[in-house]
Amino acid sequence: MQLFKNQEALSPEYLPEIMPHRESQIKYVADLLYKTAKGLGQNIFIFGAPGIGKTASIKFVFRQFQEYSNIDTIYINTWDYNTPLAILTKIVISLNYPIPRRGISKDEVLEKLIEILKKLKKGLVVCLDEVDQLLSKDQTVLYDLLRINQYVDSPVCLVMISNYKDVLLKLEPRIQSSLNVEEMEFKPYTLEEMKDILNQRCKEAFVEKPEEGVVLICANHAISRGGDVRIGLECLRKASMLAEDDGRIKVEHVRSILSQVKSVKMDLMKSNLQGIEKNIVDILSSHKTFTSTELWEEYCRRFDNISQNALTDHIQRLKEIGLFKIQESRKGSRGRKVFIRLLKRKKFK
Numbered sequence: 207m208q209l210f211k212n213q214e215a216l217s218p219e220y221l222p223e224i225m226p227h228r229e230s231q232i233k234y235v236a237d238l239l240y241k242t243a244k245g246l247g248q249n250i251f252i253f254g255a256p257g258i259g260k261t262a263s264i265k266f267v268f269r270q271f272q273e274y275s276n277i278d279t280i281y282i283n284t285w286d287y288n289t290p291l292a293i294l295t296k297i298v299i300s301l302n303y304p305i306p307r308r309g310i311s312k313d314e315v316l317e318k319l320i321e322i323l324k325k326l327k328k329g330l331v332v333c334l335d336e337v338d339q340l341l342s343k344d345q346t347v348l349y350d351l352l353r354i355n356q357y358v359d360s361p362v363c364l365v366m367i368s369n370y371k372d373v374l375l376k377l378e379p380r381i382q383s384s385l386n387v388e389e390m391e392f393k394p395y396t397l398e399e400m401k402d403i404l405n406q407r408c409k410e411a412f413v414e415k416p417e418e419g420v421v422l423i424c425a426n427h428a429i430s431r432g433g434d435v436r437i438g439l440e441c442l443r444k445a446s447m448l449a450e451d452d453g454r455i456k457v458e459h460v461r462s463i464l465s466q467v468k469s470v471k472m473d474l475m476k477s478n479l480q481g482i483e484k485n486i487v488d489i490l491s492s493h494k495t496f497t498s499t500e501l502w503e504e505y506c507r508r509f510d511n512i513s514q515n516a517l518t519d520h521i522q523r524l525k526e527i528g529l530f531k532i533q534e535s536r537k538g539s540r541g542r543k544v545f546i547r548l549l550k551r552k553k554f555k
């Protein structure tokens with residue numbers, strides 16, 4: 207018997223038809239963005255734990271807005287576009303205007319964008335997802351995007367998403383003062399809510415409802431590992447691989463894969479790292495704790511010579527985005543020592 211109606215519905219990238227328990231947030235954001243089309247320049251900052259529907263809710267709203275012609279929406283994951291030039295270029299291209307990919311300065315792209323927006327006379331909503339890791343590198347793109355509103359009639363509205371509540375407090379005063387922002391907290395799901403969400407995904411994915419108890423076990427596993435819906439989906443996906451012959455997921459399938467499904471957000475973040483930061487994480491993946499000097503020596507031995515200060519800047523950034531724990535110790539005859547190790551699960555509070 208056929209197991210899947212739509213296998214894609216178990217993928218974390220799949221945007222579901224409905225999002226149980228996020229209806230009110232979706233409506234709130236949609237109403238707020240709708241007002242931007244009428245000239246109220248309101249930015250939104252969304253924060254909350256990993257895997258609780260922040261990105262999906264915004265994409266859900268953006269999908270609805272595609273039908274509303276007075277607002278253009280652009281979703282940007284700032285892991286993929288992580289410099290001001292890359293972000294501004296992505297916006298211009300998304301608005302269907304050609305732009306040379308090389309040899310053009312940021313100011314030229316910004317001027318072009320202003321020219322386009324003057325012509326379009328439409329509201330523009332830009333979502334900057336995972337904004338903490340962008341801002342830990344460079345804040346100027348926010349300044350540039352906010353400045354656009356001095357030149358155009360229809361405002362540009364920013365939707366920023368992060369795991370951390372206090373990201374915007376670290377902004378430069380000149381940016382903070384021009385950032386008219388509405389903050390929204392997404393709260394973690396309860397076990398009952400997680401069950402509803404996974405049940406809905408099962409409806410979209412499978413021909414036949416899983417055996418009684420399957421969704422409860424998956425939901426419980428997700429909640430006990432930090433509440434990330436992706437963990438519940440991964441349990442269902444792995445169990446479904448064992449269930450193809452039976453045509454239906456059973457409790458025994460889930461039980462046999464459960465111990466293999468761990469937190470996913472850290473792995474997702476690590477897979478986005480490049481260059482020096484990727485190398486640092488590779489070294490620390492042995493789960494050993496290093497002092498900063500030991501880490502620097504190991505880095506130079508395994509990769510390239512790099513100054514200790516340059517390495518420290520990268521370590522600091524990785525700490526800010528929640529990959530490391532850095533502990534100071536005052537013990538020892540040489541005074542203060544700093545110990546660095548990788549976190550297993552993302553700390554977001």
Ligand SMILES: Nc1ncnc2c1ncn2[C@@H]1O[C@H](COP(=O)(O)OP(=O)(O)OP(=O)(O)O)[C@@H](O)[C@H]1O
Nearest residue numbers: 218225226228255256257258259260261262403435
């Ligand atoms: N209420 C919901 N209904 C249906 N699916 C949901 C719901 N909440 C989350 N999901 C699903 O869970 C997965 C993770 O959600 P999402 O990517 O939005 O998490 P997030 O809050 O952005 O996490 P992160 O901070 O790690 O980026 C996605 O597949 C999403 O569709």
Ligand SMILES: [Mg+2]
Nearest residue numbers: 260261262335
């Ligand atoms: Mg997200």
